Amino acid sequence: MGTKDSKAKEYLSDNTRFSEICNYVLFDGEKVIKPENLKECDTTEVLSVFGIDKKQIVKQKWRDLLKSVSVKHTGQMYVILIGAEAQTDIHYAMPVKTMIYDALNYGEQVNEAKKRHRKNKDYRSSDEFLSGFTLDDKLTPVITITLYLGTTQWDGPRSLAEMMPQMDERILPFINDYRINLLNPLEITDFSKFETGLRPLFELLKNASDEEKLNDLITNDETFTRVDVETVAAINLFVGTDIKYDEKEEVVNMCKAWDDHKKLGIQEGMQRGMQQGMQQGRLFEIYLSVQEGDYSAKRGAEKAEMSLDEFEKAMSKAGYKIPELV
Numbered sequence: 001m002g003t004k005d006s007k008a009k010e011y012l013s014d015n016t017r018f019s020e021i022c023n024y025v026l027f028d029g030e031k032v033i034k035p036e037n038l039k040e041c042d043t044t045e046v047l048s049v050f051g052i053d054k055k056q057i058v059k060q061k062w063r064d065l066l067k068s069v070s071v072k073h074t075g076q077m078y079v080i081l082i083g084a085e086a087q088t089d090i091h092y093a094m095p096v097k098t099m100i101y102d103a104l105n106y107g108e109q110v111n112e113a114k115k116r117h118r119k120n121k122d123y124r125s126s127d128e129f130l131s132g133f134t135l136d137d138k139l140t141p142v143i144t145i146t147l148y149l150g151t152t153q154w155d156g157p158r159s160l161a162e163m164m165p166q167m168d169e170r171i172l173p174f175i176n177d178y179r180i181n182l183l184n185p186l187e188i189t190d191f192s193k194f195e196t197g198l199r200p201l202f203e204l205l206k207n208a209s210d211e212e213k214l215n216d217l218i219t220n221d222e223t224f225t226r227v228d229v230e231t232v233a234a235i236n237l238f239v240g241t242d243i244k245y246d247e248k249e250e251v252v253n254m255c256k257a258w259d260d261h262k263k264l265g266i267q268e269g270m271q272r273g274m275q276q277g278m279q280q281g282r283l284f285e286i287y288l289s290v291q292e293g294d295y296s297a298k299r300g301a302e303k304a305e306m307s308l309d310e311f312e313k314a315m316s317k318a319g320y321k322i323p324e325l326v
Contacts, residue, residue, distance in 0.1 A: 003237075004088040004149075004237060004238070005064075005086060005088055007233075007234070007237055008064075008086035008088060008147075008149055008234075008238070009064045009065060009086055011230060011231075011234050012064070012065060012084055012086055012147065013065060014230075015035035015036075015038045015067075016035045016196055017196050017197070017198055018035075018038060018065070018067060018084065019033045019034060019035045019037075019038060019069075020194060020195065020196050020198055021084065021145060021147060021183060021198070022069070022082055022145065024183065024193055024194065025145050025181055025183055026143070028193070029193030029194075032071060033069050033071065037069050037070045037071070038067045038068070038069050039067060039068045039069070040066075040067055041066040041067055041068050041081065042066070043062055043063040043064065043065065043066045043083075044062055044063075063083045063084075063085065063101055063144075064083070064084055064085050064086050065083060065084040065085075065086075066081060066082070066083045066084075067081070067082055067083075068080070068081050068082075068140075069081075069082055079140055080140065080141045080142070080143060081105065081140055081141065081142045081143070082142075082143050082144075082145065083098075083101060083102075083142065083143070083144040083145070084144070084145050084146075084147060085097070085098065085101075085144060085145070085146045085147070086147050086149060087146055087147065087148050087149065087150070088149045088150055088238065089150060090148075090150060090152075090154055090155065090156045091146075091156060092156045092157065093157075093163070094146055094156060094157065094158075094180050094182075095157055095158070095159055095160045095162070095163060095178050095179065095180050096160065096163070096178075098144040098146065098178070098180050099160065099178040101142075101144055102142045102144055105142045106139055106142060109139050109140060110132060110133050110139075111132070113132060113133050113134075113137050114132030114133065117132070117134065122134075143181065144180070144181065145181045145183055146180050146181060146182045146183065147183045148182060148183065148184045148185070148186075149185075149205065149238045150205075150238075151186075151205060151208040151209060151238075151239065151240070152209075153186055154182065154184050154186070158179055158180050158182055159177050159178065159179035159180070160175075160176075160177050160178040160179070161175070161177045185201075185202035185203075185205040185206050186205065186206050188202055188206065191203050196231075197227060197228045197230065197231025197234070198231075199223055200223050200224055200227050200231060200235065200254070201231055201234055201235055201238070201239075203217055203221075203223075204217065204218075204235055204239045204241075205238060205239055208239045208240065214239075215258075218254055218255060218258040219255055219258060219259070224253075224254040224255050224258075225253050225254070225255055226251045226252075226253065227251060227252050227253075227254050228250065228251055228252075229245060229247060229249060229250065229251070229252055232245050232252045232254065232257075235254075243257045243258060244257060245257055283304055283314070283318070284318065284320075286300045286303050286304050287300070287315045287318055287320040288320065290315065290320070290322065290323070291315075291320045291321050291322070291323065293323050297311060297312055297315075297322050297323075300315070
């Protein structure tokens with residue numbers, strides 16, 4: 001896993017941010033899932049099955065994040081498993097990737113039920129014994145959310161069907177489709193449903209390619225006057241900014257930091273310009289000395305730290321004449 005992907009996983013592991021993502025995707029921003037109701041789960045998806053030759057086959061995959069959550073509905077509580085996959089780049093096989101994760105989890109749930117029933121010897125029929133799963137057993141729902149943290153539009157498939165060629169429409173009803181639950185900040189129109197650092201991060205991701213909008217957002221939106229340091233680090237990494245901040249602080253005034261950043265950029269630009277000007281002036285002095293015969297072109301090239309060929313070409317381009325060519 002690359003630096004960006006590992007940082008994205010670390011940033012999203014926070015329960016407050018994770019619950020906000022879940023609520024936005026599943027409940028249109030309504031605060032149904034509470035941070036305190038989330039419980040970290042093992043991200044390793046393992047399924048052990050036996051092949052025709054009775055040899056054990058083990059399939060294993062690692063998710064980015066997986067958490068169980070207790071949800072209250074019509075006075076009753078139920079549990080679901082929610083996984084999150086952070087994509088800093090477009091994944092053109094994402095429907096298959098998430099389908100495998102979910103299928104492995106469901107398969108392992110059936111295996112766990114089978115172990116439990118065999119231990120308790122509570123099968124009621126041969127059908128239940130062969131299935132390893134009884135009529136009363138229930139699966140824990142698994143939902144995978146794909147969070148895209150790129151700055152270019154997602155043009156990858158959003159369902160299994162989109163990955164297939166055109167075919168006879170009569171066949172389509174027999175093919176099980178599998179779609180991804182994509183959260184793409186570039187497609188969000190109402191950021192007010194986010195109250196954590198996800199809001200400034202998502203807004204800047206959406207406008208990362210427009211420097212003018214980026215500047216207007218940071219300097220005019222009060223949201224950016226108090227941004228937690230983890231989010232500022234995420235913004236620098238995923239949006240591509242270079243905002244300086246004190247890691248010891250809990251929150252950063254990005255408006256001021258952005259203004260300081262721009263001023264520093266102007267100063268550095270002026271300094272670079274002055275340095276380039278001084279370097280250019282020194283070169284002109286060398287060109288003039290060579291033209292007037294104070295020393296040879298070879299000596300001039302050494303002073304300019306160039307090869308003789310590069311020096312002669314640069315000198316001619318600048319409008320000076322090399323004595324040997326006069």
